[in-house]
Amino acid sequence: MGHPLSGVAPTINWSALGNVIVVANWKGGVGKTATAVNLAARQASKAAVDDDAVGTDRGRPKRVLLVDLNGQGTASLLLGIKGKAGVDDDGLGLFQAIVTHTDLKPARSVGGRADLDLLPGGTYVSMITDAIGSRMKSAGGAASVILSLAERLQHLAPNYDVVIIDTPPENETLLLIALGVARFVLVPIKTDDSTRLGLLQLASYIRVAMEHNPFIMLLGVFVFGSGHSSKAIRAEIGRDVARDLGDATLVLKSFIRFSEGVAADSSRYGRVAEELSREIENNPSWVKRRRGEAKDSIVVSGASKGVAEDYDGLGDEVFALAEKKRAELVEKGLWP
Numbered sequence: 001m002g003h004p005l006s007g008v009a010p011t012i013n014w015s016a017l018g019n020v021i022v023v024a025n026w027k028g029g030v031g032k033t034a035t036a037v038n039l040a041a042r043q044a045s046k047a048a049v050d051d052d053a054v055g056t057d058r059g060r061p062k063r064v065l066l067v068d069l070n071g072q073g074t075a076s077l078l079l080g081i082k083g084k085a086g087v088d089d090d091g092l093g094l095f096q097a098i099v100t101h102t103d104l105k106p107a108r109s110v111g112g113r114a115d116l117d118l119l120p121g122g123t124y125v126s127m128i129t130d131a132i133g134s135r136m137k138s139a140g141g142a143a144s145v146i147l148s149l150a151e152r153l154q155h156l157a158p159n160y161d162v163v164i165i166d167t168p169p170e171n172e173t174l175l176l177i178a179l180g181v182a183r184f185v186l187v188p189i190k191t192d193d194s195t196r197l198g199l200l201q202l203a204s205y206i207r208v209a210m211e212h213n214p215f216i217m218l219l220g221v222f223v224f225g226s227g228h229s230s231k232a233i234r235a236e237i238g239r240d241v242a243r244d245l246g247d248a249t250l251v252l253k254s255f256i257r258f259s260e261g262v263a264a265d266s267s268r269y270g271r272v273a274e275e276l277s278r279e280i281e282n283n284p285s286w287v288k289r290r291r292g293e294a295k296d297s298i299v300v301s302g303a304s305k306g307v308a309e310d311y312d313g314l315g316d317e318v319f320a321l322a323e324k325k326r327a328e329l330v331e332k333g334l335w336p
């Protein structure tokens with residue numbers, strides 16, 4: 001019982017979901033997927049480093065789960081496993097788990113990344129709204145829909161160090177399903193006013209989700225895809241967001257710089273910025289390229305190094321802030 005088709009609200013063990021970060025903004029094209037994928041791969045690669053510290057506190061295996069709650073399956077594309085048999089299920093697993101309560105079975109170690117697991121998105125995820133969206137209209141139905149993924153993930157999340165959920169733009173049902181699991185919400189914005197509006201719309205959905213998920217909190221807002229030298233513009237949007245939210249501590253210091261080259265390479269090669277940056281030294285020389293001897297080689301944008309550094313800085317800030325908020329709530333006895 002407790003799945004959306006039963007219309008009965010499930011019981012959630014909130015202490016099992018303290019590591020869930022949802023990346024969201026009502027608006028499209030603001031960097032949600034790029035952020036979710038890059039942060040997930042970053043944390044997983046840190047876990048690999050820590051695995052060397054066997055016998056120490058850091059020696060326990062840490063894994064990362066990325067959940068792609070999108071109809072396009074862009075996370076699979078950016079991780080290089082789009083359409084790969086046995087790995088990319090086009091969102092079927094998520095559809096069945098959310099709609100009919102089957103067990104979630106993530107693809108393990110996706111794209112050769114030892115500590116990164118993925119619940120792929122895709123065509124089936126876009127059918128979730130049609131399958132259960134109408135149940136949102138009754139009070140009991142809304143709870144069973146909004147908590148549908150929380151009910152499934154509560155059994156899985158404790159196996160992971162962090163669970164990152166990517167959300168689609170302008171889809172009320174899927175957004176609320178993600179917010180129903182979220183402990184922390186991370187929001188990319190661009191330096192234009194329409195994505196700031198998207199943040200305010202998101203805030204109203206967070207209030208709806210809060211009726212069912214009492215532990216959800218906004219973690220921070222950061223600027224995505226901004227010119228490296230556009231400091232004044234970022235400062236201004238930061239002030240606007242602080243005023244909108246009535247809390248300057250929600251505006252993160254980190255930002256992700258603009259790079260069309262890295263965006264193109266990420267989807268072409270299925271690698272995150274940090275993985276691309278490791279390929280820079282293998283780029284064929286200009287001489288080889290001029291002679292036409294490099295046709296089959298990978299040639300990556302040199303900008304991936306800077307973008308990778310930006311994601312690393314964002315990751316540091318995000319995970320430190322989450323830990324700080326957790327510690328404060330534990331101290332007050334308000335952490336489940």
Ligand SMILES: Nc1ncnc2c1ncn2[C@@H]1O[C@H](COP(=O)(O)OP(=O)(O)OP(=O)(O)O)[C@@H](O)[C@H]1O
Pocket residue numbers: 027028029030031032033034035074167168169225226256257258259260262263264307
């Ligand atoms: N560092 C970057 N600089 C500029 N553009 C980027 C960068 N990284 C990714 N992009 C591009 O920006 C666009 C939006 O990024 P992304 O897909 O992550 O946003 P999104 O919020 O997930 O979009 P949607 O709402 O459609 O799911 C994409 O075309 C992507 O290739």
Ligand SMILES: [Mg+2]
Pocket residue numbers: 032033034070074167168
């Ligand atoms: Mg996206």
